[in-house]
Amino acid sequence: MHYFDHNATTPMLREARETWLEAVDLFPGNPSSLHRIGDRAERAMNDAREELAGLLGCQPGEIVWTSGATESCNTVLRSFADDPTCVAWTSAIEHPCMDLTARTLFKRRHRHVPVRESGSLDLERLRTELGRRRPGFVAAMAANNETGVKQPWPEIRELCRDAKVPLVCDATQWLGKEPAAGLGECEFVIGSGHKFGGPRGVGFLKVAEGRKLASLIHGGSQEDGRRAGTENVPAILAMLRSLVVREKQLAGDGRKERAGWRDEFERAVVAKLKGSRVVGGDGDCGGDRLWNTSLLIMPEADCRQRWVVKLDKAGFAVSSGSACASGREEPSHVLRAMDLSPEESARALRFSANWESTEADWLALREGLLGVAKDLLPDGQLSAAPKRD
Numbered sequence: 509m510h511y512f513d514h515n516a517t518t519p520m521l522r523e524a525r526e527t528w529l530e531a532v533d534l535f536p537g538n539p540s541s542l543h544r545i546g547d548r549a550e551r552a553m554n555d556a557r558e559e560l561a562g563l564l565g566c567q568p569g570e571i572v573w574t575s576g577a578t579e580s581c582n583t584v585l586r587s588f589a590d591d592p593t594c595v596a597w598t599s600a601i602e603h604p605c606m607d608l609t610a611r612t613l614f615k616r617r618h619r620h621v622p623v624r625e626s627g628s629l630d631l632e633r634l635r636t637e638l639g640r641r642r643p644g645f646v647a648a649m650a651a652n653n654e655t656g657v658k659q660p661w662p663e664i665r666e667l668c669r670d671a672k673v674p675l676v677c678d679a680t681q682w683l684g685k686e687p688a689a690g691l692g693e694c695e696f697v698i699g700s701g702h703k704f705g706g707p708r709g710v711g712f713l714k715v716a717e718g719r720k721l722a723s724l725i726h727g728g729s730q731e732d733g734r735r736a737g738t739e740n741v742p743a744i745l746a747m748l749r750s751l752v753v754r755e756k757q758l759a760g761d762g763r764k765e766r767a768g769w770r771d772e773f774e775r776a777v778v779a780k781l782k783g784s785r786v787v788g789g790d791g792d793c794g795g796d797r798l799w800n801t802s803l804l805i806m807p808e809a810d811c812r813q814r815w816v817v818k819l820d821k822a823g824f825a826v827s828s829g830s831a832c833a834s835g836r837e838e839p840s841h842v843l844r845a846m847d848l849s850p851e852e853s854a855r856a857l858r859f860s861a862n863w864e865s866t867e868a869d870w871l872a873l874r875e876g877l878l879g880v881a882k883d884l885l886p887d888g889q890l891s892a893a894p895k896r897d
């Protein structure tokens with residue numbers, strides 16, 4: 509089976525698994541316990557805190573361990589929502605764990621910051637709006653989970669800093685695929701282990717020193733009173749191990765080569781399937797996107813779920829959008845924000861690779877997709893076979 513749904517979740521890295529197994533035996537204690545076994549677990553957990561802070565460029569005390577990005581988003585927004593005068597601005601393409609939470613908690617105090625047709629946040633619009641009023645915070649993700657479009661978060665950070673408005677950056681899809689350095693300068697940063705080779709159910713929240721955080725769940729005073737509940741030490745250590753492995757890979761040239769395999773796949777499919785196109789690309793492909801992600805609008809066919817099912821039978825696991833939105837009939841809010849019609853958005857298929865995906869996997873996917881297209885599409889929508897190189 510060729511797995512092309514890594515933006516939904518990615519298998520645990522061998523190194524992370526080893527760390528997890530070792531840690532289960534090495535650190536059986538509760539990190540809050542006062543005895544030496546507890547202390548050992550606490551020290552290992554704090555070493556991981558230091559390591560993550562070093563990668564992001566922030567202070568270890570600013571890192572709070574959570575169960576993942578959904579909890580991290582909810583925690584930040586809940587803290588802001590306690591102030592009834594706080595107005596929330598979130599980019600129009602945030603993951604539902606940010607978008608839905610903002611809409612639920614802030615109701616009429618919530619606004620969207622638009623994106624351009626390319627899928628990138630409209631910086632000019634943000635600059636103008638920040639010149640007029642001051643929201644309680646801006647939330648803008650680092651890279652989009654559906655399109656892979658990279659967001660100009662360093663520029664957003666500067667605009668917010670000048671306007672003295674805190675920035676909440678959901679870096680869930682960015683981490684492990686692009687370098688973490690510099691993210692720590694955002695007031696709030698959100699990450700999740702299972703998107704970069706760590707275990708599921710573990711993540712973090714970076715909170716700038718001095719910012720008060722209201723614990724989402726009540727109980728113990730773990731994480732300096734910012735998140736109740738016993739920390740999952742083996743999962744935290746395994747998450748860190750996977751991020752460190754990915755950061756090492758990021759030091760090499762692998763991203764460019766992998767983006768090239770993805771671009772070749774897109775070029776071949778778009779050339780062959782009349783009416784198909786790349787979302788967030790620069791023309792037919794390229795664009796400022798994560799190297800692993802391809803979102804294609806397929807030619808007209810009954811339903812994209814048929815593509816997913818047929819591709820699955822052919823040995824390819826792909827997605828019809830974000831994991832949370834797939835299966836729902838509503839068109840993607842991300843594609844709507846990029847001015848795609850509901851009809852076009854209903855034809856979107858997402859292919860997302862990881863570091864271990866090879867050029868041969870992308871070539872096999874292209875053949876698999878074209879094979880399914882033969883089944884699903886009338887002959888007229890297929891052009892002559894793409895050139896093999």
Ligand code: PLP
Binds near residue numbers: 605
């Ligand atoms: N943010 C983004 C950008 C995501 O892609 C996802 C998962 O798809 C989440 C948040 C939610 O992550 P988690 O599964 O850790 O709650």
